[in-house]
Amino acid sequence: MEETEQRILRVAQPPVSRRNALRGVGAALAALSITALNPLVEGRAFAATTLAGLTDLDILNFALTLEHLEANFYIMAVAGGNLSGQTLSVLTSIRDHETAHVATLTKVISSLGGTPVAKRAKYNFGDMSSQAAILKTAETLEGTGVGAYTGAAPLISNKTAILPAAASIEQVESRHYAAIRFLRGENPVPAAFGPSLTVAEVTAAVTPILG
């Protein structure tokens, strides 16, 4: 729901004064900020995107927001008639995976007493008119998905059930990412370490799609 997203956005993009206040805080909070990018590397101000205050339910709903987006992208892509051959076959499998992720996350959130976010009425996926365009968008979505799960992993409180489940889904998103890159004729594994993104970075990447 948008209320949850707004809450995530508030935490992910704290006002400047709060960022300053976060400098030099204790180890626990600082440990969380490991996921923030090196400001000198990225050429931007240090983002205290620590997710402090987010519960596991918030993180699960954030994941569900992304899974809804991915599931609907692949549903549209497969139904659109512009895919063929191995690309059609693989993207159909991926569609089913993302749909399964949506169902599972929805169930988990409900069982924990939360309110699962619903899918948007409309997404802006851009050009869906060709296989090449669809694969290009898919690579961005999958890369964002991997980075989102990886960045969120150390912030999950429940280490015995939710963290393993999130890591399991993260691996599947990684496989999707490599598969899409392979289908695009790219090196399927571009680096020795997978990406890790902050909520702010993920939000920035998907906001245009969420409209």
Added chain:
Amino acid sequence: MLDKDIVSSLRTFATSRRHFLQATTIAGTLVATTTLAPSSIAGIALAESAAVSSGDLGILNFALTLEHFENALYRALLASGLLSGQALSFARTFGAHESTHVTALTQTIMKLGGTPVQEQAAYNFPKVTTQAQVIAALSTVEDVGASAYLGAAPLVQDAGLLTVAVEIHSVEAEHATGWRFLNGQDPVPFAFAPPRTKQEVLDVVTPFLTVPSSSMPATMPNTGLSTNGGLKVIGAVGGIAAVAAGAALLRGQRSGVAEQE
């Protein structure tokens, strides 16, 4: 003790991957090294005094044990002459990743005050004589590696180390995906990846880590595999020869690492 340098050294390796959203055509990138000065990396606010549990060190050494095996296997296979085309390209790229993982884990364990496990003098590698067999073997090895990290990562207590474990976990799964394509397998076989416990991983890999004494060479071969029936069999002997053969590649990477310290 977890100091800035420890996580920084790991993050250094990971940093270049982060640009994937802007640069989606990084084909050919072999090793995720950067040219960052260490002083700039140390600018990240890190856990200054978080203690790393002995459990974490154990997990890191277990991961390193598997990475040594994978790294040595890729070296042996690259030295075998069995590979060509896309399989050869993948083996070079993915093998370099495993080498980077070995270096990163070794450095991290040392900086945490632990004793990193060493690469074995020999391994009981899968016996392969064709490229198709190599591809099938690597598909299995990488799938097992991914499942091992998936089982272990949630047990890591330190947040920074957990993140890196998940990042490596991603890459093992991506390697498996590449080999699955070449092997004609479903490249995306499940919606939820299955983990393996440490014992389950050991059940699978122990035969490869155990070298029968009868197959141990009396002396270190120094002429590669050229006398071994035209490189038809990769075994313990081939593995040792490949260690020497791959030294130049490793040396180059390690010097790159040293420059970052």
